Amino acid sequence: MTCDNCDYKNKKGSKFCNKCGQELNTASNESKYETIRQRKPMILMASIVVIVIGLFVSFAVILNNPLNAFESHLENREF
Numbered sequence: 128m129t130c131d132n133c134d135y136k137n138k139k140g141s142k143f144c145n146k147c148g149q150e151l152n153t154a155s156n157e158s159k160y161e162t163i164r165q166r167k168p169m170i171l172m173a174s175i176v177v178i179v180i181g182l183f184v185s186f187a188v189i190l191n192n193p194l195n196a197f198e199s200h201l202e203n204r205e206f
């Protein structure tokens with residue numbers, strides 16, 4: 128079994144590459160399942176990204192409000 132990732136020649140029947148840990152394609156039937164399996168983490172990743180962006184936006188709003196107040200305070204001091 129040759130690894131798709133690093134071209135390391137693994138023993139027959141090994142599921143994962145001994146060098147880099149990449150999952151090896153053992154049969155064409157399994158690759159079909161792999162594409163289905165790979166879609167789930169993609170959806171999970173997308174939802175995580177959305178949550179992270181939402182958190183960043185809410186944090187920006189929370190952080191921006193005191194900063195704006197501070198800036199306007201500074202402006203008032205200067206003038």
Ligand SMILES: [Zn+2]
Binds near residue numbers: 146
């Ligand atoms: Zn490898």
